[in-house]
Amino acid sequence: MTLADNTGWLTRTPGTDPAADFVDRAPAHEVTWTDPVTGATGHLVVHTLVGGIATGGTRMRAGCTRSEVADLARGMATKTAAFGLPVGGAKGGVDFDPKDPRAFGVLTRFFAAMRPWLDARWVTAEDLGVTQQRIDAAFAEVGLGQSFHAAISRAPQPEAALARVHAGLEVLADGLPLGDVIGGYGVAQACLGAARAFGWEVERTRVAIQGVGTMGGGAAWYLHEAGAKVVAVADAAGTLVDRRGLDVPALLELRDEYGEIDRTRVPAHVQQLSREAILSLEAEVFVPAAISYAIREDNVHEVAAKVVVEAANAATTWGAEDALTARGVPVVPDFIANAGAAAWAWWLLQGQVGTDPQDSFRRLATEMQSKVAVLAERWTQDGTPMRDTGFALASTNLHLLEGVEIVIP
Structure with a gap:
């Protein structure tokens, strides 16, 4: 079976979407x-099964809804198909504050209730509000190994x-577990791919990033390392701006466990603005890497960047994306830009990457930049929204993958 590559895959039947x-x-x-203890509500949505299995993270936040989880499951299904991974898409979500001291108990009970799925059909991992370490600890509580x-x-x-999986998960890159940084690295490669595709010099490419957690912080780190100019980052406390380029490594050192930067230690020359100001800052690339639906119909007019690269799942509502498209601002969709962690995990499972982090980085950089x-x-040629082109790639691969049996060596 040959999956769609990057040049000859727009071959779906005419008239189909x-x-x-x-x-x-x-x-x-x-x-x-x-939850019988707190009354919290949790959801598992399995959008597609490929080879009888699906993958997708588990998030926890106050206000998490069934429709949000369903949107994210659909995005995960699109993501795995776009990268030709032989697995379907799913998502878990729990409506509970992850900072609440009862949160770990809620997560553990959710996984215990989902045990039939986790035993045989659902591979999960970290997501908003839930670290991989907490996922693994909860799995241990319910008697599952990983x-x-x-x-x-x-x-x-x-x-x-x-x-083999444990060995891969223990690999360090830049002093951190590779699994914690590979997603952000993939987002950085999507940004760099966009810059090169549109003819921008990397050193003059300004990037504004909303969110400095695992995904946003990783993207900021690797963009800074590549020479791009990260001019603004935002967390829950506000937006930090330096139009000459932020000292990203120094700022990331000031984060707490919830991905918020200690404002008492921010250099005086760094401008401090409101959390919402990140949208309206001039930059070549804006990376929403925090919450879903960060760009909506009511604030899309504030976006000042030339390209949006979605690091967060469902970062842009479709109505807002239509408005950006009409203005000539393309959106690299989440199921392409933030697929790095999912793709790497599956390559690791299948033995396609090992314990040399550079092998993983090289493969992800090649695949991400070629897709972007x-x-x-x-x-550029005909104004086709990037999401539509990505859907065409994912659709072709999904039809090739359906009925294929998963093989784990």
Whole structure:
């Protein structure tokens, strides 16, 4: 079987809409759960199963809804298909404050209730409000070895597959676990791919990033390392701006466990603005890397960047994206830009990358930049929204993948 590459895959039947494979398709399965202790509500939405399995993180935030989880599951299904991964898409979400001291107990009980799915069909990982360390601790509480359990259990020698995964997860890159930074690295590569596709010198490419957690902070780090000018970052406390370029490594050192920067230690020359100011700052690239629906119909007019690269899932409402498209501002969709962690995890599961982080970085950089280049080419040639081109790639791959049995060596 040959999956779609980056040049010859726009071959769907004339008159069909590739987006319909994801947007109009009803979820394959849904489960709603109520915590017997706190009354918190949790949801599992499995959008697609490929080879009988799906992957997607678990998030926790106050106000998390079923529709949000369903949107994210659809995005995950699109993401895995776009990167040709032999797995469907799902998402878990719990409506509870992750800072509440009862949060770990809620997460553990949610996983215990989802045990039938986690045993055989759902591979999960960190997401908004839930670190991978907390995921793994909760899995240990319910008697599961690792959050990749559903895939690992399919291997002919599960112990060997688990050992390989553990070895990969223990790899350090720039002093941090590779799994914690690979997603942000992928976002940085999407930004660099856009800059190169549109003919901007990397050193003169200004980037504004909303969110400095795992994804936003990683993107900021690797963009800074590549020579791009990160002129603004925003967290829950506000926006920090230096139009000459922020000292990203120094600022990231000031983060607390919730991804907020200690304002008492921010250099005096760094301008401090409101949290919402990040939208209206002039930059070549704006990276929403914090919450879903950060760009909406009511604030899209404030966006001043030339390109939006979605690091957060569902960062832009479709109405807002239509408005940006009409203004000539392309959006690199989340299911392309933030797919790095999901792609890397699956490459690790299948033994396609190992313990040399540079192998993982090189593969992700090549795949991410080549995909963004094609999206940018179609946008430049005929104004095709990048999301539409991405849907066409994902749709072609999904039809090639359906019915394929997953193989874990």
